[in-house]
Amino acid sequence: MKEEAENLLKELWLSVHEGLKERGDINDSLREYLLDEGLIKFVNDKISLTEEGERRARKIIRLHRLAERLLNDVLGMGESKIEESACKFEHIISDEVEEAICTLLGHPTVCPHGFPIPPGNCCIKGEREVERLIFRLSELSPGDEGVIKYVVGGKDLSNKVVSFGLLPGEKLKIIRVFPTFIIQMGNTQFALDRDLASAIFVLKHENNGEKKEEEKHGFFRKRRRKGWE
Ligand SMILES: [Zn+2]
Numbered sequence: 001m002k003e004e005a006e007n008l009l010k011e012l013w014l015s016v017h018e019g020l021k022e023r024g025d026i027n028d029s030l031r032e033y034l035l036d037e038g039l040i041k042f043v044n045d046k047i048s049l050t051e052e053g054e055r056r057a058r059k060i061i062r063l064h065r066l067a068e069r070l071l072n073d074v075l076g077m078g079e080s081k082i083e084e085s086a087c088k089f090e091h092i093i094s095d096e097v098e099e100a101i102c103t104l105l106g107h108p109t110v111c112p113h114g115f116p117i118p119p120g121n122c123c124i125k126g127e128r129e130v131e132r133l134i135f136r137l138s139e140l141s142p143g144d145e146g147v148i149k150y151v152v153g154g155k156d157l158s159n160k161v162v163s164f165g166l167l168p169g170e171k172l173k174i175i176r177v178f179p180t181f182i183i184q185m186g187n188t189q190f191a192l193d194r195d196l197a198s199a200i201f202v203l204k205h206e207n208n209g210e211k212k213e214e215e216k217h218g219f220f221r222k223r224r225r226k227g228w229e
């Protein structure tokens with residue numbers, strides 16, 4: 001589909017779901033195209049999305065926000081620079097790549113601006129076939145090290161995060177995960193409850209030379225493929 005048409009679908013979706021203002025002027029050929037494709041319809045002289053249009057638009061939003069996370073968290077591009085690239089990205093990612101990126105990023109629920117990322121099939125299935133880079137802190141094991149990338153959650157949680165100094169860019173190491181999470185940052189150790197640990201997304205460093213860990217993951221993947229759980 002034409003990029004321009006996808007952008008219009010996106011705007012219509014945002015106006016319905018997130019209260020963004022619609023643009024008034026839509027050129028005739030674009031409107032014809034979307035009508036022909038069965039993606040929009042007129043209700044009382046007003047354009048709205050068909051079911052298929054809704055589905056496609058939701059997908060574009062999802063791709064845009066996933067791309068933002070990828071560019072921001074993994075590639076380290078600043079928030080001011082990611083918009084343009086994310087806008088190109090959203091038109092070219094295939095379903096397969098989309099799921100791989102989402103899985104790699106730990107199935108994020110919000111974009112770097114705090115807007116929700118509509119979940120995909122991979123999020124619902126909890127797909128683990130792809131080697132992931134970003135994990136919730138609550139998913140890590142003792143000895144794992146990484147860098148905090150972002151925190152998801154309400155104001156209470158965010159306040160806690162700030163008061164602990166658990167900010168993006170901070171390095172941490174997992175000391176223990178039971179009965180509470182104990183992490184080390186610099187020379188200080190903190191205990192975190194599970195809610196807090198689940199809210200913190202960490203870019204995990206490679207565990208150099210820890211073959212055992214690798215074998216465990218490999219085993220886990222194999223088990224899933226055979227459907228043992
Ligand atoms: Zn965003």
Ligand SMILES: [Zn+2]
Nearest residue numbers: 102107122123
């Ligand atoms: Zn996902």
